[in-house]
Amino acid sequence: MKRKKHLMFIFGLLFIINLLGYCVIQYQLEREASIEIEPKSLTEVNNEEDVNVTLLRSKDWPEGKFYHGVQYDVSILNDSSHQLTAWEITIPVPKKAKVTDSWNIVYKCEDDILTASPVDYNMIVEPHSQQTFGFILKTKEIEDIESLHAHFIPIYHSSDYPLFWANVAFTCILFISAIISIIVELRTASLRSQNLMDKHIIIQTMKTFSNFVDAKDPYTRGHSARVAYYSRELAKKLHLPDRDVELIYYIALLHDIGKVLIPDDILNKPGRLSPEEREIIETHTTKGAGILKDFDAISGIADGARYHHEHYDGSGYPAKLSGEDIPFLARIICVADSYDAMSSDRCYRPRLDNDTILDELMTNSGKQFDPEIVTAMLDLIKETNFFEVIEE
Numbered sequence: 001m002k003r004k005k006h007l008m009f010i011f012g013l014l015f016i017i018n019l020l021g022y023c024v025i026q027y028q029l030e031r032e033a034s035i036e037i038e039p040k041s042l043t044e045v046n047n048e049e050d051v052n053v054t055l056l057r058s059k060d061w062p063e064g065k066f067y068h069g070v071q072y073d074v075s076i077l078n079d080s081s082h083q084l085t086a087w088e089i090t091i092p093v094p095k096k097a098k099v100t101d102s103w104n105i106v107y108k109c110e111d112d113i114l115t116a117s118p119v120d121y122n123m124i125v126e127p128h129s130q131q132t133f134g135f136i137l138k139t140k141e142i143e144d145i146e147s148l149h150a151h152f153i154p155i156y157h158s159s160d161y162p163l164f165w166a167n168v169a170f171t172c173i174l175f176i177s178a179i180i181s182i183i184v185e186l187r188t189a190s191l192r193s194q195n196l197m198d199k200h201i202i203i204q205t206m207k208t209f210s211n212f213v214d215a216k217d218p219y220t221r222g223h224s225a226r227v228a229y230y231s232r233e234l235a236k237k238l239h240l241p242d243r244d245v246e247l248i249y250y251i252a253l254l255h256d257i258g259k260v261l262i263p264d265d266i267l268n269k270p271g272r273l274s275p276e277e278r279e280i281i282e283t284h285t286t287k288g289a290g291i292l293k294d295f296d297a298i299s300g301i302a303d304g305a306r307y308h309h310e311h312y313d314g315s316g317y318p319a320k321l322s323g324e325d326i327p328f329l330a331r332i333i334c335v336a337d338s339y340d341a342m343s344s345d346r347c348y349r350p351r352l353d354n355d356t357i358l359d360e361l362m363t364n365s366g367k368q369f370d371p372e373i374v375t376a377m378l379d380l381i382k383e384t385n386f387f388e389v390i391e392e
């Protein structure tokens with residue numbers, strides 16, 4: 001969940017950066033669109049934007065006694081990489097000259113100034129292309145036109161900016177990453193659900209086995225599940241790694257599996273057991289370890305069955321191990337097992353009262369039980385009400 005939030009945050013941040021990139025380009029576009037190119041004179045028309053305007057007096061002829069007809073051809077050469085639009089060219093003409101004909105422009109002629117602008121079809125001068133227009137003047141005197149003024153508005157596109165392409169690449173990467181993340185997330189969710197199902201199957205299978213063990217003795221019904229629960233809580237309290245906390249639950253569930261091989265009449269005998277019968281009952285540890293010897297998917301499960309009756313002072317069975325020689329998980333199960341035995345009714349005695357249980361735990365700390373685990377158990381009893389735990 002935390003990972004998903006981080007991922008969403010990163011994608012959100014990248015998306016905002018991407019959006020800002022496009023905003024910068026848009027801002028640049030609007031700023032650039034207001035720039036105009038204004039050549040000053042015929043000798044200066046070739047400006048930094050590579051736009052050339054040339055005017056050529058191509059023909060003249062007499063018209064009546066006092067007038068001449070003069071034809072001018074104008075060409076606009078756009079060598080820049082931008083389209084040009086809304087162009088306007090102003091040309092000073094001889095005094096009292098009149099325009100008698102024109103092509104490719106609309107014009108007005110006032111105060112001896114001819115202003116030419118495009119018609120619809122030649123509004124845009126494409127990059128690396130040329131446009132021409134012309135006009136005929138009726139004038140008294142033939143004069144060379146030596147200067148003109150022109151201005152254009154260049155059209156800029158987003159793709160003119162390297163930032164635009166960087167942004168496009170960034171968008172693609174963002175998009176592909178988002179798709180990959182979604183696929184990974186879906187696959188992870190599917191694996192997680194598969195894992196959860198596998199876990200349920202394992203737990204239910206092991207619980208079924210433990211119920212089978214507990215069914216041998218009506219007085220110990222639910223014992224294995226409770227011992228597993230107490231063991232897991234103890235493991236948490238003792239700050240064991242999460243993986244071990246989970247494992248000890250499974251190990252404790254089957255700690256008494258060897259009891260399936262103990263005859264019912266001995267297991268459920270209400271009176272005192274003879275030394276031979278006690279010996280037989282004690283074999284449930286080694287028999288359980290034998291049953292679980294091939295169960296190597298859960299490491300330590302056979303040790304849990306074999307050593308959960310070992311005592312910290314070495315007085316337990318079957319191997320009479322002591323102290324740290326007893327596997328830690330078995331020492332935990334030993335405390336959990338004894339706690340449940342004391343807090344539930346048995347065929348040979350009713351449950352012990354709470355104070356007696358606490359006394360027993362403290363008295364046997366360092367003898368039957370590992371003192372560190374007893375301390376954890378006493379803390380747990382104080383913090384949570386274990387006396388009320390029935391079955392998970």
Ligand SMILES: [Fe+2]
Nearest residue numbers: 255256308309
């Ligand atoms: Fe046992």
